[in-house]
Amino acid sequence: MIELRDVHKAFGPKEVLRGIDLSIGKGRSMVIIGGSGTGKSVCLKCVLGLIEPDRGIITVDGQDVTRLRQGSSERDAFLARFGMLFQGGALFDSLPVWQNVAFRLLRGSLKRPWTEAREIAIEKLRRVGLSPDVADLYPAELSGGMQKRVSLARAIAAEPEIIFFDEPTTGLDPIMSGVINDLIREIVVEMGATAMTITHDMTSVRAIADEVAMLHRGKIRWTGPVTEMDASGDPYLTQFITGSPNGPIETLR
Amino acid sequence: MSLLAAVGRAVLALLAAIGRTALFGIETVSHLxxxxxxxxxxxxxxxxxGYFSLPVVGLTTIFTGGALALQIYAGGARFSAEAVVPQIVAIGMVRELGPVLVGLMIAARVTSSIAAEIATMKVTEQIDALVTLSTHPxxxxxLPRVLAATLVMPLLVAVGDVIGIFGGYVVGVNRLGFNASTYLRNTIDFLEPLDIVSSMTKGAVFGxxxxxxxxxxxxxxxxxAQGVxxxxxxxVVAASVLILAANFILTELFFAA
Structure with a gap:
């Protein structure tokens, strides 16, 4: 279970998170929605320890993640439980696709023999719908959709307990977005993983989420099951779902 | 008063930058x-x-060695000391020009490449991805880059020294009329072990x-893109300035009377 309690984070005078309270149950898929700049990615990076919160408590299965020292074996063990799909893919340009996918399996505590790691990478590539010929290409030789798939394959390669998806469909056409959404849903269900996704895309929300949390001005505005989202009665959430320019969320024209 | 405050802020910023760089260096070495x-x-x-820097090191030092021979010959002619060309080319290349030129070429070629690569990795979240994959950036x-540069630079400087001396030899023998074997004997006899040690040490520090x-x-x-x-x-600017400053300090340490 992932829990955030009263998490604050400011960058200089700009307060991004103003007291986040959120719980994600084991094996559940939580999608965080909200406008640009509301702190969704910061929230996710705080859980991973990529950004240190100014105050508040973040626990994963009762373990306080803010106390894990960078480079310590406890932090390595903690991160080994996670998979992460970055918004831009964040594939390593200098490595071929299969070494990107098997990165964790080629070094550190999960190290496997070279050939076994390659076999696992090819199997994971197949799982996300890519043929084995892609394995020896470099990320720059792939389309945006293929890069997202490779990144997804890397996120699941070590069979993590918790997977984070940062805007998994941004920049993709609607058909490819649908493919990625279906893959995420299938993989999360199949692996029984806990998932936390950030997106603006309401189609993704409906395809991926068990539960939804809306972030607005650094606070959780609404949270509940995806099935109750449309009838929430919250004017902020309703405006966001409908994409209406009229409503309590200020828009710049 | 505002000018004084601006100077004060600049000095404080410089000291903070030196402190941050020093801490970064100490942390890098600690990972060893x-x-x-x-x-x-x-x-x-x-x-x-190392290997891919050899062409630029060779080209830089061979031309410099040749030009140095011409300059020393022309300058020496003013007080009838043309014969010192082999000795001064050797000492100039090994003690100063070899390490400094190779250092600056490495700053241009390697520092820029490392900075651009890592900066691009940072802006495309590849550094964050490394952390999430339990890998310390x-x-x-x-560490691999700093260690490799520190170990390989003395070798590059040695190659640069030899090629630079060879450039001087080619010009000395073919253009200035020196006897080939005398030129070589004067070069070898004149160099001392301390010259070589200082050259290698400078190379390691510059790397x-x-x-x-x-x-x-x-x-x-x-x-x-602007950040990158x-x-x-x-x-590149910081590396070049630091290399020149370190060169002065090392020269003072090795050769001050």
Whole structure:
């Protein structure tokens, strides 16, 4: 279970998170929605320890993640439980696709023999719908959709307990977005993983989420099951779902 | 008063930058003694920094050695000391020009490349991805590059010294009329072990500084293309200035009377 309690984070005078309270149950898929700049990615990076919160408590299965020292074996063990799909893919340009996918399996505590790691990478590539010929290409030789798939394959390669998806469909056409959404849903269900996704895309929300949390001005505005989202009665959430320019969320024209 | 405050702010910013760079250097070195290590990355860095720098090192030093021979001959002619060309070319190349020119070429070629690569990795979230894959960026990116540059630079400087002396020899024998065997004998007889040791030491220090600056400014890069460009430019300038400053200090340490 992932829990955030009263998490604050400011960058200089700009307060991004103003007291986040959120719980994600084991094996559940939580999608965080909200406008640009509301702190969704910061929230996710705080859980991973990529950004240190100014105050508040973040626990994963009762373990306080803010106390894990960078480079310590406890932090390595903690991160080994996670998979992460970055918004831009964040594939390593200098490595071929299969070494990107098997990165964790080629070094550190999960190290496997070279050939076994390659076999696992090819199997994971197949799982996300890519043929084995892609394995020896470099990320720059792939389309945006293929890069997202490779990144997804890397996120699941070590069979993590918790997977984070940062805007998994941004920049993709609607058909490819649908493919990625279906893959995420299938993989999360199949692996029984806990998932936390950030997106603006309401189609993704409906395809991926068990539960939804809306972030607005650094606070959780609404949270509940995806099935109750449309009838929430919250004017902020309703405006966001409908994409209406009229409503309590200020828009710049 | 406002001018004084501006000078004060600039001095404080400079001291803070020196402090941050020093801490970065200490942290890099500390990873040398703490596993895990990444030998594959280290091997790749050795190849990139060492082997692929050989052409630029060779071209730079051969022309400099030749020009040095011409200058010493012309200058020596003013007080009938043309015969010192082999000795001064050797001492000039080994003690000063070899290490400094190779250092500056490495700053141009390697520091820029390291800074641009790491800065791009930072802005495209590849550094964050490394962390989430339980890989410490300092161990995976910084240590292999800094260690490789520190170890390979003395060899590059040695190659540069030899090629530079060879440039002087070619000009001395073919253009200035020196006897080939006399030129070589004078060169070898005149050089002392301390000259070679100082050259290699300078090479190691310059290599460390060049790679460290590339890694430091790459890691500090701001977002966007402008951030990458700025990180690369600052890294090369910082490495070049530090190499020249370190050269003065090392020369003082080795050769001060």
């Amino acid at each position: 003694f703490r596993p895990p290590w990444y030998p594959r990355e280290f091997g790749h860095a050795l190849l990139q920094i 300092m161990k995976y990116l910084t 460390f500084l060049a790679a460290l600056m590339g890694c430091y400014y790459g890691m500090q890069s701001a977002r966007g 460009g700025s990180a690369t430019k600052t890294a």
